[in-house]
Amino acid sequence: MWEEETNNNTWKEKSYCCNWVEALIDKYYSDNAPLRHILLTHSQSVAAMALDIVHRHPELGADETFVGEAAMLHDIGIFRTDAPGIQCFGTEPYICHGLLGAELLRAEGYPRHARVAERHTGTGLTVETIQRQQLPLPLQDFSPETIEEQIICYADKFFSKSHLERVRTPEQVLHSLQKFGEEGVRRVETWIQRFA
């Protein structure tokens, strides 16, 4: 059941979350309030943009409930990474956070949500990118495939976790993806046309 709440609690400000998603986040983030705030604020932004795309484009046939849930959970693996600038004090490289989140979500019994987590980095890391950049990831294609996976990956590109108040422009998104190669830039250009 979706709720929109209007009090001033940051997490509750505009909740796209349902009880089981909230409980799952609390299970892993209750001992780190600053990181919980970062995760929730970022994920709410991604969920809001992703659901806006779903509402404006019924022709895409996206599953609205699933998009809201998976957008809230796509970064749940960040606490296992070593990224002190955003309050993550784990041991794993940050680039692995999607895969780590997917492992967690599969272990919790949510394989469909897990796919969204492991396919949202950049525009979806390809074998070629993993090899070329020597990323510490298995040589698999992590491209988003379903429409829900594509929408959440796209929406995520507009929001950083180090500047929670910022929304990137499409031009800034394209620029930020250049490090992942020309293929990623082309993919986002297609999404901009499709989801605008």
Ligand SMILES: [Fe+2]
């Ligand atoms: Fe994200």
